[in-house]
Amino acid sequence: MKHPILKAATGLLGLLLLVVSCSKSSDESPTDSCTGVTINVSATVTNTTGAGLSNGSLAVSATGGAGFTFSLNGGAFGNATTFSNLAAGSYTVTAKSSAGCTGTGNFTITTGDACAGKTIVVSGVTTASDKCSNTGTVTITATGSSGFTYSLNNGTYQSGAQFSNVAAGSHTILAKDADGCVKSATVTVTTATAGTNFTAVKNLIQTNCISCHNNSNQNGGVSFADDCGIVSRKDRIKARAVDGNPSFMPQGGQLSQADKDKITAWINAGGKYTD
Template identity: 40%
Template sequence: MKLKLISYCLLAGPLLFIASCSKKDTPAPADPCTGVSYNVTSTKTEAIGALNNGTITISEPRGDTISYKIGSGAYQPSWYFTNLAPGNYVITVKNQKGCTDTAQITILNYGPKYAAVKQIILGYCGPCHLNGAVNGGKNFDTDASIINSWDRIKARAVDSNPSQMPEIPNAPLTTVDKQKITDWVNAGHRQTD
C-alpha cells in the first residue's frame, strides 16, 4: 500500500499544500442589562410660589447598589432631590452593573393660597372625596378637580350650605382654615394663586 501511494504521488506531479486558518471570534459577553427594567416610582411636593422648594423622592427602586441622578447631574446615593423649581425633570436610576432606567417627573407651581387649600382638602376630605372615592359627585384626587369645584368647596366647607363639610359628627373647619379657602377663592381660585 505504501508503494501505491508513492507511485500515485509521483504520477500526480508536485504536490501543493494549501494551509488555511480561520479566526474564531470569541462571543461577546452577555449584556448584564438584558432584562433589567425598573419600575421607577416616586412622590413629589410641588414648588410653592415659583420658588425652588419642590422635592422628588424615589420610592422604588432603592438599595445600596443603586444610585440616582437628576437631569445631567452627577449620580448620588440619595433618592431624595430638593430645592427644585417648577419644571420637568428626568430622574435616572443606575445599578452597580451600569444598567439604567429613567422616569420623567413634573414639579408644578402651586400658589401659596392654593397650596394651603390643597393641604386642607388632604387633611379633611378623605376618605369621602380622595383616593378614588366619589361622594356627592365629587372627587378631589387631581388639582383640576379641586380648581373646578372651587365654588362647591367654599359653599360646603366655609358657608355650610346646604350642610357642613366635613359632615357631622365631624367638627367643622376652623376659622383659620375657612379663611384660607376664602382667600384662595377671592384671589381667583387658580392653582397659581
C-alpha cells in the first residue's frame, strides 16, 4: 500500500502528462480535406438561335466530389445545374462540393443559325392583270415556321399576305419568319383577256381609223396600233367619234349610231382593256 503523499504525487504526475499531451496536439496543423482532390466541370452548350438573342444555355455537371453547387461568372452558388437565357459569349462555371472543394470550367456560347433545320415553303396565288393597267393580285402563303411577313420583288415587308395593283409578268415573292429566315419563290401574273366592249371598239378603229393613226402615220401624234394606245385615248375617241367635238371623225363620215353606241358602252363600262 502506497503512502498517501506518494499516492498524491503519482496522481499529480499523471495530470501533468495529460496536459502536455493536449497542448502538443493543439500545435499540429489540421489536415486539408481538398488536397489531392480534382474537381472537373463539364457542360452541354446550347448556342443562341440568332444574332442578338439571349436564348443560349449551359447544362453543367461536375465529378470528383459530391453535393455540388454551381456558380456562373463568380456569382452566388446555387443548386441549379442549368444556366439559361444566355447571350453569345464566354462563361466560367465554378463547381463546389459539399466538402468545399472547387473546380472551374470555361465554355463559349456562339451565335447559332436561326434558320438551321427549318423547311420554309413559299407559294403564291395570282389573279390576272389588265394589259394596260396594273390590276393583278398576288397572295403569298408560307409554311414551316411562324410570325411571317411578306415581300413582293424585294420590296418592303408587310404583315398582310396580299399584294394588289400588280403588273402582268414574273414576280419574286418572299416570306420572312420571326427569326429573320427568308424563303423566296417566283410566280407569274398573266394578262387578262380583252373585254368584249373593248374588242368591239378596237375592231371599229381598225376598220375606220388605223389608216391615219398607226405607227408610221400618226396624224395628230396619235397611233391606235397598240391596244393600250386605244385605252389611253378613250376620251378623245368618244369626243370625236360620238360627240363630234370639235368635229366628227373619221373623215370619211360619221359612224353609224350602232357603232357610236359600242363606244359609249365601252366608256360607261370603265374604258379599260378588260371591259
